[in-house]
Amino acid sequence: MTIRFAAIGLDHRHIYHMVGECLAAGAVCAGYCPETSDPRVLEGFRERFPDLPVRSREALFDDPDVQVILCAAIPVDRPAIAIRAMQAGKDVMLDKPGAIALAQVDALERVAAETGRILSVCFSERFVVRACEVAAKLVADGAIGRVIQTTGLGPHRLNRAIRPEWFFRPEAFGGILTDIASHQIDQFLFFTRATSAQIIAAQTANRTLPEVPAFQDYGDVLLDSGAARGFIRVDWFTADGLPTWGDGRLFLTGTAGSIELRKYIDVAGRPGTDHLFLTDHKGTRHIDASAEPLTYFTRFLADVRDRSATAMPPGHALMVTRLAIQAQQIADGNAPRRA
Incomplete structure (x- = not known):
């Protein structure tokens, strides 16, 4: 069908x-x-x-x-x-x-x-990143043991001149943690196989745009699922000299090894995107993941047809969204924001 x-x-x-x-x-x-x-x-x-x-x-x-x-x-x-x-x-x-x-x-x-x-x-920083597909297979196969910590870095280029006016209004886009950090929260839950987590700490700052005081150009989050911890840093500080919009990286620490993803660029290193670095008991190696097929969209369409849940576990999307909003509220020092 x-x-x-x-x-x-x-x-x-x-x-x-x-x-x-x-x-x-x-x-x-x-x-x-x-x-x-x-x-x-x-x-x-x-x-x-x-x-x-x-x-x-x-x-x-x-x-x-x-x-x-x-x-x-x-x-x-x-x-x-x-x-x-x-x-x-x-x-x-x-x-x-x-x-x-x-x-x-x-x-x-x-x-x-x-x-x-x-x-x-x-969550495009996982679903449209081929290196994440390879990392998911490695983790599922036990290549690095059980993932006990993730570090997700999500730097972005501001490109202020082409941003619409709502982009600078938190009441429209939610704030830097609600927005960008949702990617890294998704990756934390997915790779650690957690279904929920607690926000331990969160903060934001406006370091470069005093004329837009409500905007935030930096944020970080510490979260804990009980069996794993995650650290997240997101920002709008990607320099113009980088030939892509951001040097997004993900570090997975397992009980038997580690994985680093250089998603969009290997700075001053190998050309192209989707670089994966694996360290395990056999040694270290680089994996070119740029040809790995993306699976989220195919699985989503199959779920629509079959009424299944292969692309994303039930409740995952809203748990990620809820945690991102909670992190934003902690950083803002606000009571729960209702709309």
């Missing part, structure tokens, strides 16, 4: 790989709604997918042949779109973060349970 999907919420460029990978996995796009807060995102979408039909948002929600909604709207708007889609009988793939407030997470959890629909969040 061919899965038909639609794209609603063209506000972040992550919609490009969400749509592109679903098409590559064999799904058919029934159309997209052109509503956007950033005309440059829409322009880029049309350049990449010139043949996809334009349809109204409500027409896509109401089309009984559309089985999945993909959404990369302004983060604060994503939960309402997901809820509308699930209540219309459709499964959902959201860009991260899936929500920016705990009340939104509660609502998503409730509606997903009521409707029986699949609610997934595309």
Whole structure:
């Protein structure tokens, strides 16, 4: 059975790989709604997918042949779109973060349970990184024993001139930990096989943009699952000299070895992306993971067809989102933010 999907919420460029990978996995796009807060995102979408039909948002929600909604709207708007889609009988793939407030997470959890629909969040720093696919296989095979600690680094280039105005408003995007650190929280839970965790400490700072005092350009988090610990650092300090948007890295410490992922670049080293370094009882070696197939999108579509959960365990997406929001609240010193 061919899965038909639609794209609603063209506000972040992550919609490009969400749509592109679903098409590559064999799904058919029934159309997209052109509503956007950033005309440059829409322009880029049309350049990449010139043949996809334009349809109204409500027409896509109401089309009984559309089985999945993909959404990369302004983060604060994503939960309402997901809820509308699930209540219309459709499964959902959201860009991260899936929500920016705990009340939104509660609502998503409730509606997903009521409707029986699949609610997934595309954590692209794992699902669109081929080195993560290889690392997942190695960890599953016991190559480094049991993972007891992760260190996730998520530096990004600010590219201030091309960012939409909502990008600098925490009430719209949730803050640096809610947003970027959700990637690293996802990786911590996945690689340590934890289903939940506690935020031990979290902090944020604005080091370079005093004229935008509510914006945060640095954040870190310490979390603990009882059986493993994780440290996360995210920032907007990638220098212009780096030939990619960020030197994202992931370190996995196991009871019998370690893995380092240099996801997007091996600085002043090997060319290309998706470098994996394995240390075990046999020695050390570099693995070129750049040709490893991506599996999330194929599995997600299979889950839609088979009503299974191979792409992401039930509840994982919302647990990651909840922890990211809690970390943000601790860093902000706020009571739980409700929306």
